Amino acid sequence: MRSLIISVLLVLSLYGLASQAWLAEDAAITLRAVENLYETRGPVYNPGEQTEVYTHPLWFSILVIFRGMGLDSSITAVVLGSFLALLGLMLLVKSPSRPESTPTPFKYLHLIIPFMLAAHPGFRQFGASGMELGLLTLVLGLFYLMLEQNRPAERPGLLGLYLGLLYLIRPELGLFAVWYGFFFLWELIRQKHLGKRQRIVRAIRAAMSILLVAGSWHLFRYLYYGELFPNTYYAKAGLDSYWLQGAKYLFHAVAFGPTAWIIILLVAAYSYLTYYNSPTIQDPAEKSTDWFRLLRDIGAPILMTAYVIRLGGDFMAFRFLLPELIMLAWLARRIFTIPLPARWNGWLSRWDSRPAGTLAAFVIICVIGMFLPVPAAYGYIASERFHFVRKFESQGPGLLNARNHPWGQRGLELSRLQSCLNYRTFRIANSQAEATCMEGMGLGYVGLSAGPEVEIIDEQGISDSYVARLPILLRFRPGHEHSIGTLEVLAKNVIFCETGDRRYDEIMSTDFGTVVRWDPDLLATLPDAENRLKELAAYKKEGSPAIEMLEKRYNITVEELQSRSPLWNDRRMEEKRNCWKSSES
Template identity: 25%
Template sequence: MTSTQPFLREPDAVLGLLNSRRDAAGVLRRCVLCLLPACVIVFAGFQRRWMSDDGHIYVRTVRQILAGNGPVFNAGERAESSTGTLWQWLLVLAGLPGIDIARAAMYGGLLLTAAGFALASLGALRLYADKAVLPLGCLVLLALPPVWDFATSGLETGLATCWIAGAWLLLVTRARSLATCVIIGLGPLVRPDLALVTAVFLVAQWLTVQPSRRAAFGGLGAALALPVAYEIFRVGYYGQLMPLPGVTKEASESLWRRGFGYLADFGEPYLLWVPALFLLAALLPSAASAASAASAAPADRRDAPPLIPVLAPVVAGLLCWGYVIKVGGDFMHGRMFLPGLLLMLLPVFLVPLTRAWTIAAVGIGIWAVACASWLRIPYEGQIGPGGVADERGVYVRQNAAPHPLHHDFAGYPSNVDYARLVREADREGTPALFLARTPAGTNSPTVTGVYNTLGFSGTVVPLSGVALDPIGLAYPLAAHSERIEGSRVGHDKRLPDTWIFADRGHGPLPEGLDPAGVAAARRALDCGALAELRAATRDPLTPKRFLRNVAGAWERTTFRFPNDPVLAERQLCGAQ
């Protein structure tokens, strides 16, 4: 017997070695599938790296925090200009050791986007267990120029990509810990509208895990703890229920027609109906197979992917798109549709190697090559006829630089002139108020700049100065003014100079301003809801002021006043 043992063990050893090599090859193949989409988006994003003007809005707020002035855009006025709360504080952490904040925002967004693509790939591999897979949904994302553009830009898009993919991976792996609930609950802090994703994913997690009642309430508490705590801080500190850009852009209104125009602006140039048709054609046999597997033996059911992690991101993505369309879209081409598109493509980011999916992958691959190579919007480098802009192209052209980071606007004389006027006033120690790009000497204690391009203005105006925008992204008075019908999306508020001078100006009136209008505006500013709005954002933050801000947050957030100072005075002051 002993003489035959080596002979018997040798085939087992050979089989074990072959199996281990096959396992190693499988692990290597899966690693490549995880990392390849991430590497491609890093390459594409790096080639089109840039910093948007809205990204520089974050930068000024971060600089104010690091300077000890609090999370504000202008010292002395509590206004929340950062839509992505978590992104703002991540940039604060990046700035603590002295890293250039704009550079951290640009490259940090790229790294987070890549991490999101890797997490999405890993989630798809887990979803389809040990099956061989091939790329599909990732090809759609990697082919679209807006995805390349907003992989950087300094905005929170990269963080949103990473959070969405990471939260979905936790759903796929059926993670049960309270930490999972905390991560899923971060959506409103990534962007307020991603609260929709948080709600859908929490329901999906509850259906998947089926916890006890006590565990369910514990998980819900863990998920809501940070968002609720920050919302209490927000209403007490800023006196608003949402970040100021949400007030400015009237995030609760319904502008369906303009929203569908924004959808057409995104879908038509890239022929997005082509990959959609291939996806539908492949989903039909896959859905039939899933239905037959559901009625088959339990052993066969294990081959089908779990239904809840497949449906949850699709439902969340459709809700995100529906919300974007409802509020009228955005002024940046494609940007607001990217989170929803990622969500809807997560279940097919990678797909099983079947005949139907292979045909779809080939068709989408051909479209992806054509899209990446030739399909472009007709207004590259400009603002389109509908008011939607090729945002990166505009800033490349205006800065006369292929990768604008710290904007000098060398190709845009008006901005160059504005920066020169601000710097001269600051250097000479002469306070100045700029109305419609026209300086006028005042006795104001600091330099005050009024300009539409807020991120740029916040860069050139010193932190001790005041950078105001008549659109209202960081200026509460402008944010609560009436919307101007028919104006450009995202720019449909324009606080008249009369109000700005009445609020901030001193000394002789600049040429062109109506003295009666300025007098009426100054009286209105001391009446009713306008007086309360100014007190909520400018009075010292005592405990009493904090509680008063909390109590009046709803009325303050929904308050709007007429652009006509005389009409506003009549409404707010009445018989006074």
């Protein structure tokens, strides 16, 4: 019967992940860096700019390896992430245990936990999104299995390895590593049977494991990128506090992820029973160990949740609280490993002795959880998959290819234009808040589709270290609150952006945006270039702030450009002028 329950869990999990499979916008940002590295442009977003745009170095490195095998990076990211998420779920199938005791007497009841996690909308959405959640689920599972089977003081090297890997999957798990490192040292001190030298050696082994794994990447980051932290750390406001929005984010995650309620309830029961059983435990050492383990393992998700709340959460529903949910799922299993009150034990034993009814209950709850709706938007918190995929499902099931999204199509058009013009330093900006440069588009789909020759300056600072360090003027949507003005855009030498001077913007308008780069080689390719310059010269006499600004920026006047324009009427330029029309067709 156990095999049947596991088989049903596997089928439902596969359905849950496959039905939500998609390539997330943030995953496409990472994949652009993967493609650039594969094309020998470096692990960067814009070639020539040494900026780290991803926050999951281990996941990035794995994707690079698979890309080197000749596999499609987008499909690989989604399929591999889903597979790893499934493996992580299957680790929860193993019967829970404690380092000093035999496995649980219950054969089936702990299986409700992977059923609930598999049905959770956030887990399904981001487990099959091409992002790092699948890898995180697997490594966190291996870490908690180690805690169930061994005391960390007995496996210091393995402890350091897992903590280092977790930090390279999600940087905020550095707090997780510090927390468990503190309790590891505390446990070492409590090991009276170990000599002083043995304790020091074990502490060094754990520290060396973390340093070799996480420290090696920090060294590479400093030598290659010139930074100790990823650029997204600065772009996402660093350690600024935003408690109110963070509380709203937590409320949203709890309210619209009801299968997590059962996991949280089991964790609460485990915590209560550890306290309830304390007076009945005769051995002081065992009592102390139970309290130590409870404080250590409950404290970690509480600490991580507090950090997310302080940061303000994110605009993507569930995502930033999924690691904490996985931690709680592993803690929930422990209720089946501790002494239970007679009434509890009898009731649970009856359910465990009726596997058919237990399976039916698990399946019903899981299926209901899968089909409960999540709002498309709740304040500044949005269901990201809904906004990126469901609005465009007719373009392709699941949106596994960035080019199937309108932003990806825009990237293709820009790539064709750059290739047709054969124009280097083809730099654009996706600014919309202050300076309005391009039609609304993100950074991932358009960047992955456009390729390395199209450089994109990101308004949110993800791909630009300068923008990432600009002060935030208004807090409203955590992680996406930066903006850049027209002068900053022009300083970046972008090709398209509105100037705010209506007449200038009309004269220099194209299907891709308003041309603001006054490079003669670029202007020569514009359709009706001579007529545009004549209109600019006439408008200049009326007094144009945009023309005055651009003349100073590029140290060239409209009249000088006009004097060069007769030289632009050759066959080669005529062909390039057609590029502006054919790139969108």
